[in-house]
Amino acid sequence: MNNTHSLSRALYTEITGKKIVRITILSLLLCGTFLTDIMVGPAWLSLREVLSALFFPAGEAVTTLVIVRELRLPVALMAVVVGAALGSTGAQMQTILNNPLASPYTLGVASAAGFGAALALVLGVTLVPIGAEFLTAGNAFVFALGSSLAVYAVAGTKKGTTEIIILAGIALLFLFYSLTALLEYLATEEQLQAVVFWLFGSLTKTTWMRLLITTAVFSGIFPLVLSQSWKLTALRLGETEAESLGINVKKLRLTTLILTSLLTATAVCFVGTIGFIGIVAPHIARSLGGEDHRFFLPLSALVGAVILSAASVASKLILPGAVFPIGIVTSFIGIPFFLFLILSKRRRYW
Numbered sequence: 001m002n003n004t005h006s007l008s009r010a011l012y013t014e015i016t017g018k019k020i021v022r023i024t025i026l027s028l029l030l031c032g033t034f035l036t037d038i039m040v041g042p043a044w045l046s047l048r049e050v051l052s053a054l055f056f057p058a059g060e061a062v063t064t065l066v067i068v069r070e071l072r073l074p075v076a077l078m079a080v081v082v083g084a085a086l087g088s089t090g091a092q093m094q095t096i097l098n099n100p101l102a103s104p105y106t107l108g109v110a111s112a113a114g115f116g117a118a119l120a121l122v123l124g125v126t127l128v129p130i131g132a133e134f135l136t137a138g139n140a141f142v143f144a145l146g147s148s149l150a151v152y153a154v155a156g157t158k159k160g161t162t163e164i165i166i167l168a169g170i171a172l173l174f175l176f177y178s179l180t181a182l183l184e185y186l187a188t189e190e191q192l193q194a195v196v197f198w199l200f201g202s203l204t205k206t207t208w209m210r211l212l213i214t215t216a217v218f219s220g221i222f223p224l225v226l227s228q229s230w231k232l233t234a235l236r237l238g239e240t241e242a243e244s245l246g247i248n249v250k251k252l253r254l255t256t257l258i259l260t261s262l263l264t265a266t267a268v269c270f271v272g273t274i275g276f277i278g279i280v281a282p283h284i285a286r287s288l289g290g291e292d293h294r295f296f297l298p299l300s301a302l303v304g305a306v307i308l309s310a311a312s313v314a315s316k317l318i319l320p321g322a323v324f325p326i327g328i329v330t331s332f333i334g335i336p337f338f339l340f341l342i343l344s345k346r347r348r349y350w
Contacts, residue, residue: 019295022288026302030080033309037076038068040316078206078214078270079312079326080305083277085218085267087304088297089260090278091285092225095232095293096253097162103278104264107165107257108147108172110275113268115176116143118183118195136198137210140269147172148261152254165257201272201327203312210270217266221259222301228252229293236291274327276334277304283337307333 039045045053045064052060053068086104093102104110116139119125126135154168180199184192225232231252234242239249268274285299311329318324 019289019292019299023295023298023302026288026299026306030302030306030309033306033313034076034080037079037309037312038072040313041067041072042321043067074208074211075203075206076309076312078203078211079309081211081215081218082203082267082271082274083281083305083308084222084301085214085263085304086274086277086308087281087285088222088225088301089264090280090304091282091293091297091300092232092256092260093278094282095235096256097166098236099162099166100283101279102166103276104260105173105275105278107151107169107261108176109144109261109264110268110273111173111176111180112147113140113144113265114199114273115180115183116140117198117269117272118180118187119143121194121198122183122187122191137269141265143176144265144268145261147176148257148265152257152261162253165253197325198272199327200325201274201330202323202325203271204323206270214266214270217263221263222297225256225259226294226297228256229297232256232293232297233291272327274308274330276330276337277307280334280337281307 035047035050038050039047045067049060049064050068053064054073057065057069090103093104093106094100097106099106117136120136120139126139150172151165151168154164180195184195187195231242231247234245234247235249235252242249242252264278281304282296282300284303285296288303289295289299308326308330311326311333315324315326315329318329
């Protein structure tokens with residue numbers, strides 16, 4: 001008996017150690033893409049110049065300091081934070097909905113945010129009394145969060161089953177896409193260009209204030225979700241098994257839905273529609289760390305951050321001297337994986 005217990009403990013320690021190593025490797029990879037993101041641009045910088053501007057600014061040229069600290073650093077940081085937010089919310093949505101293709105966009109959050117942004121850009125309508133700088137972002141946030149609350153209300157009246165949540169989300173998805181298309185039809189050429197650019201997704205309008213707001217929301221919500229790791233892991237065993245362990249599945253699902261919706265709404269309202277990260281990142285994380293959400297959630301956040309950070313670098317390399325819309329880059333990354341997921345016969349995790 002003691003030998004069996006010792007072997008089991010040794011095996012658990014070995015598996016846990018491998019997961020920690022993978023988290024460490026991903027963290028180092030993220031550092032690499034982050035620094036590369038700051039180095040790459042119309043004016044290329046060396047690694048020495050970037051590190052000097054970040055940690056020893058007194059000895060660096062003023063031009064280099066402005067490029068690094070004011071122009072590229074907030075954009076690079078926003079890519080990390082938004083990527084982590086979308087990756088972690090995708091992982092949570094796939095768990096609570098028990099659907100490998102679920103993501104924050106499944107519930108119509110992105111399409112609602114797009115309509116809110118288009119409403120501000122085309123008609124100048126705002127639902128929140130804020131400054132002009134946050135007019136579009138404020139509208140996008142209100143509509144994104146509002147769509148999530150609508151899904152929450154529908155789910156609450158119908159026992160919160162996964163089927164009802166997904167169907168309600170899909171209905172809102174097509175509703176807001178249709179309304180956005182109507183606004184695009186009514187828009188002038190300049191307004192249409194602004195709407196399309198927002199819908200493509202972009203990090204270029206990142207400011208320190210926007211970065212601070214996004215980081216604060218992520219830093220507040222992610223630990224709350226991480227504290228529910230055991231319950232989310234148990235939910236992967238099935239609703240009946242989770243309830244037998246004393247877990248209120250309905251409450252867990254709806255609470256997670258609200259938190260992920262708030263985080264997604266905050267992320268997309270500042271950077272626009274950035275697709276596929278919420279689908280791709282959790283599957284990669286699951287292959288690296290399994291279903292234990294103590295590791296699965298951090299891995300999903302790290303993978304999402306690495307993908308968006310790398311996409312930010314790629315967006316500046318596709319068209320030298322210009323910034324390619326990052327939402328298109330993530331789609332090029334995500335579509336092949338999406339098709340592989342559909343066509344694959346493997347059912348290891350689902």
